[in-house]
Amino acid sequence: MSIKAVFTDMDGTLLNPQHQISDYTAGILRELKKKGVYFIVATGRPYADVYSTVKKCNLEPDFIITSDGAHIRDGSFNLVREHNIEPELAQKMVQIRKVKNPVTGEEEKKFTTNIYREAEWWTDKNLPDLRSAFSEDLHVVDFGEKLYDLPAAELSKVHLMWFCGQHEDLEPVNALLQENYESKLTWTFSMPYILNINPLGVSKGNGVREVAELLGLSLSEVACFGDGMNDESMLQIAGRAFITENGQQGLKDAVKHGEVIESNANDGVAKKLEELFFSK
Structure with missing residues (x-):
C-alpha cells in the first residue's frame, strides 16, 4: 500500500547535529x-x-505531535488533543530529588529535573549547552531547589517531565518508576541521558494512531x-519504519521491520523521502 502520511521525530532524525533543519531537507518536505x-x-x-x-523553515505540517504525544495540534496550530500529568503525580516526580545508589547505598542527586508546563520549561538547574539547542521563544524558568517544594496546585497543565543526567544515574530512577508507577505513568529514554515521563498511555505511537484516525x-x-527509544511505539505500528544510522542500537534491535537509513548529519530523512517519492 502506498505511503500517504509521513511522521518524523526531530532530534537525531529530522534535525542535524546543529539542531537545525537543513535547506535541502526543508525543500524536500x-x-x-x-504531492499530497x-x-x-x-x-x-x-x-x-x-x-x-x-x-x-517555512514548513507547514498537517499536524504537530509534541511532548511525546501529550499535545496534538492541527495544521492551523489549534490544539486538538491534550493529555496532562495529574498534578499530584507531577508533584511526586518533582520530589524525586535523590535516589539510592545501588553500589554505594547512598542517596544522591545527580540529575536535573525538568517540566514542560503550558508554554514554559521549568527546571531546577538551567543547562546552557542544552538550552542552546532550543528556540529562544521557549521561556525557561529556573526555580533552583524551590522547584521541589511546588504544591500540586501549581503543577496543573504539565504535559511532559524529564530527568537529565548520566545514564547510570538515571537507572535507579527508572527502577523506582517501574516499582511504583507502572499503572500511573508512561516513561521512556528518549536518549541515554534523558528520561521522559508522560501521562499513562501517552506515547508517540498513540499520537500517530490519533492523527491517522483524524486523517482517515x-x-x-x-x-x-x-532514532530514540521514545520513537519505538510509533515505529512498531507504522507500515514503513525508518531509523537513522545514528539511532540507538536498542531501537534498531527492537523494530524488526525497521530500515536503517543515513544519519541525521547526512540528511537521512530527506534522502529517503526523495528516494520514495521523487525517484524516476
Whole structure:
C-alpha cells in the first residue's frame, strides 16, 4: 500500500547535529506536501519550540505531535488533543530529588529535573549547552531547589517531565518508576541521558494512531522516522519504519521491520523521502 502520511521525530532524525533543519531537507518536505502526502512532526519537544522551528523553515505540517504525544495540534496550530500529568503525580516526580545508589547505598542527586508546563520549561538547574539547542521563544524558568517544594496546585497543565543526567544515574530512577508507577505513568529514554515521563498511555505511537484516525488513514499507509527509544511505539505500528544510522542500537534491535537509513548529519530523512517519492 502506498505511503500517504509521513511522521518524523526531530532530534537525531529530522534535525542535524546543529539542531537545525537543513535547506535541502526543508525543500524536500515542501515538495512532499505538493504531492499530497501528509507531513507530521512527532517529537518530545514542546510546542513553543517546534512552532518556531517550522515557521523559520517555512514548513507547514498537517499536524504537530509534541511532548511525546501529550499535545496534538492541527495544521492551523489549534490544539486538538491534550493529555496532562495529574498534578499530584507531577508533584511526586518533582520530589524525586535523590535516589539510592545501588553500589554505594547512598542517596544522591545527580540529575536535573525538568517540566514542560503550558508554554514554559521549568527546571531546577538551567543547562546552557542544552538550552542552546532550543528556540529562544521557549521561556525557561529556573526555580533552583524551590522547584521541589511546588504544591500540586501549581503543577496543573504539565504535559511532559524529564530527568537529565548520566545514564547510570538515571537507572535507579527508572527502577523506582517501574516499582511504583507502572499503572500511573508512561516513561521512556528518549536518549541515554534523558528520561521522559508522560501521562499513562501517552506515547508517540498513540499520537500517530490519533492523527491517522483524524486523517482517515490506516497505519499501513503511514511511514515513521526516528532514532530514540521514545520513537519505538510509533515505529512498531507504522507500515514503513525508518531509523537513522545514528539511532540507538536498542531501537534498531527492537523494530524488526525497521530500515536503517543515513544519519541525521547526512540528511537521512530527506534522502529517503526523495528516494520514495521523487525517484524516476
